[in-house]
Amino acid sequence: MYREHDLSYDFLGIHLENPFILSAGPPTDELDMAVDGLKAGWAGVVLKTTSVEENPVNLKYPMMSSFGTAAHKVWGLGNIDLISRYHIGEICARVSTLKHLFPSKMIAASIMGSRKEDWQSLVWQLRKAGIDLIECSFSCPQGSMGEAPGKMLAQSVEATEKVARWVKEAADDTPVLIKITPQVTDIVEVARALQRTGVDGVTASNSVPALIGVDVETMEPRPSVWGDGAYSGMTGMAIKPLTLRTIAEIARNVEITISGNGGAYSWSDAVELMAVGASNVQFCTMPMHYGFGVIRDLTSGMADYLERMGFRSPRDIVGKALSHIKAQEDLSAPVTYSDIDLDKCVGCGGCFRACRDGGHRAIVWDSVKRQPSVDTERCPGCGQCMQVCPVNAIRMKEEIDQHLHYFEFRGAR
Ligand SMILES: Cc1cc2nc3c(=O)[nH]c(=O)nc-3n(C[C@H](O)[C@H](O)[C@H](O)COP(=O)(O)O)c2cc1C
Numbered sequence: 001m002y003r004e005h006d007l008s009y010d011f012l013g014i015h016l017e018n019p020f021i022l023s024a025g026p027p028t029d030e031l032d033m034a035v036d037g038l039k040a041g042w043a044g045v046v047l048k049t050t051s052v053e054e055n056p057v058n059l060k061y062p063m064m065s066s067f068g069t070a071a072h073k074v075w076g077l078g079n080i081d082l083i084s085r086y087h088i089g090e091i092c093a094r095v096s097t098l099k100h101l102f103p104s105k106m107i108a109a110s111i112m113g114s115r116k117e118d119w120q121s122l123v124w125q126l127r128k129a130g131i132d133l134i135e136c137s138f139s140c141p142q143g144s145m146g147e148a149p150g151k152m153l154a155q156s157v158e159a160t161e162k163v164a165r166w167v168k169e170a171a172d173d174t175p176v177l178i179k180i181t182p183q184v185t186d187i188v189e190v191a192r193a194l195q196r197t198g199v200d201g202v203t204a205s206n207s208v209p210a211l212i213g214v215d216v217e218t219m220e221p222r223p224s225v226w227g228d229g230a231y232s233g234m235t236g237m238a239i240k241p242l243t244l245r246t247i248a249e250i251a252r253n254v255e256i257t258i259s260g261n262g263g264a265y266s267w268s269d270a271v272e273l274m275a276v277g278a279s280n281v282q283f284c285t286m287p288m289h290y291g292f293g294v295i296r297d298l299t300s301g302m303a304d305y306l307e308r309m310g311f312r313s314p315r316d317i318v319g320k321a322l323s324h325i326k327a328q329e330d331l332s333a334p335v336t337y338s339d340i341d342l343d344k345c346v347g348c349g350g351c352f353r354a355c356r357d358g359g360h361r362a363i364v365w366d367s368v369k370r371q372p373s374v375d376t377e378r379c380p381g382c383g384q385c386m387q388v389c390p391v392n393a394i395r396m397k398e399e400i401d402q403h404l405h406y407f408e409f410r411g412a413r
Contacts, residue, residue: 005303009315011280012175012200012257014106014132016043019270019314020298023261023282024048024110024135024179027292029084031094035101040292041299044106045098046282049083049137050091051111052118055145057085065212065223065232076239077285078212078232080223082142083112088122092129099130108133110179114146119163120170127174134174135259136167139181139206141233152209154180157193164197177259179203182246191254201257203282204246207233208262236285239263244276248325251277265289267301274314275321335399336381338362338374339406344393347371351385351394359384383407 007018022028022037022045029048037045051057059082068075084091091109098107109126111134113119119136126134138144138154147159154160164178176199180190187204194202212232213222221229240263247258260278263285264270270281287294302314311317340351347370355363362379363372372385386394386409396407 004300005306007299007302007306007314009313011106011259012133014044014175015104016106016280017041017104018043018295018299018302019274019280020295021046021106021108021259021280021282022287022292023284024137025284025288026081027284027287029086031097034094034098037287037292038098038102038105041295042105042292043280044108044132046133046135047084047091047094047107047109048086049110049112049140050086050088050122051083051113051145052121053087053089055083055087055114055118057082059085060225060230062223062225066236067213067238074285074289075237076210076212076234077236077288078210078223078234079207080142080225080230080232083137083140088125092125095126095129095131099132106132108135108177110135110137112137112140112145116166118146119166123167123170123174127171131174133177134167134171135177135179135203136164137179137206138163139179141181141207141209141231152181152183154178154190155184157189160190161193161197164194164199168197168199175200177201177203177257179261180205180246181208182206182242182262183209187246187249188253191250191256195254195256201259201279202250203259203261204250204278205243205262207235208239208242210234235262236289237263237265240265240269240272244272247273247278248276248322251319251322252325267298267305270298270302271305271317272321274317275319276325277319277322279315279318332400334405336396336407337376337379338381338383338385339395339397340372340374340385341393341395342371344391345371346391346393348390350388350390354384354388 022042024046028034028045034045063080065078066074111122139152144153148156178194180202182205210232220227243262258278260273261282264281264283265286273281352363352365352372362375381396392409398405
């Protein structure tokens with residue numbers, strides 16, 4: 001049964017009925033698809049990145065490749081997609097239609113230009129069409145146009161600051177988000193530069209440049225387009241840890257609004273992104289994988305979570321985990337060792353092998369009983385055995401101020 005709860009709040013002055021937005025990508029690249037997504041219950045859409053009419057878009061197919069396991073085929077998804085083949089005129093028409101059909105949803109569009117005139121003209125046209133928010137793609141893995149050629153725009157602090165100023169100048173009071181890349185040496189420097197420009201926030205972040213794989217029989221990169229391939233933008237579950245770090249690092253250092261983006265597949269992923277500083281969460285690969293209907297699971301899961309935690313609004317989650325993120329040297333150092341529940345143990349020996357060859361040789365193996373036991377003198381509590389145990393029979397026992405605490409495995413989906 002789906003749980004109902006008022007999940008609405010304001011984001012940059014825009015009403016959101018819940019924190020879940022469809023990100024710029026295939027799910028928002030056709031008008032009928034955007035309509036269906038919004039009808040299904042997503043709070044808003046960011047229409048796939050568009051540009052001025054003169055910019056050609058030469059798409060190559062097949063453009064997707066994934067990697068994973070037999071049980072989980074799409075752990076990470078790679079694409080060599082570009083911006084939308086629909087140019088600004090068509091996108092403005094869609095914005096007007098969507099605003100008319102869904103006056104209380106957030107209708108946003110993503111833009112990419114090269115020259116100042118292009119960026120500003122894109123903004124002016126969208127404003128005229130009634131756009132709620134403009135997102136600027138400074139981080140397409142296939143590279144940017146104009147400033148910082150051969151790179152993603154957001155990989156150059158100077159170019160980022162310059163172009164963001166052009167956009168904000170044209171946008172005036174229409175909210176602007178700059179979509180950045182985690183692939184920089186110092187994300188804080190980029191966020192600080194954006195804060196100086198007066199833009200309203202950042203989208204953190206985007207697909208991560210990657211090479212998804214190589215076919216070892218043919219030596220063709222994946223995806224292979226008639227034998228050759230290009231680097232992909234990687235998305236989906238595999239990138240969530242990068243996204244979390246990017247958001248946290250910005251939130252800990254810069255006062256700027258963040259829209260979370262990258263790797264969210266569930267309501268609890270969204271909570272994680274919000275807990276480290278995102279004000280809402282954009283999804284692309286997950287609805288591409290399971291369809292727009294997953295919004296019901298997201299809203300219901302979030303409603304249940306808020307109730308359980310005593311939070312009144314999704315906004316109450318924002319930044320809640322930040323005070324727990326510290327420098328490694330500032331963490332406490334309790335006495336810790338591994339604690340194995342033999343009632344749960346299936347005798348596979350995985351913990352023993354992992355500890356023998358990758359831990360501290362602190363797990364002793366009884367090969368007759370097929371049972372592990374822990375040499376607490378030797379065990380520093382690194383936690384490797386807990387990660388590999390297939391039945392979660394291992395937890396870390398921590399002694400802090402003569403009190404025992406248990407740290408259990410968290411992280412499997
Ligand atoms: C096939 C594909 C096309 C995409 N096209 C765009 C785009 O045009 N503009 C953009 O800003 N992001 C684009 N993205 C990136 C997504 O908006 C999003 O940032 C990324 O997929 C990470 O989120 P996810 O892990 O939830 O998918 C695209 C993603 C995919 C998979």
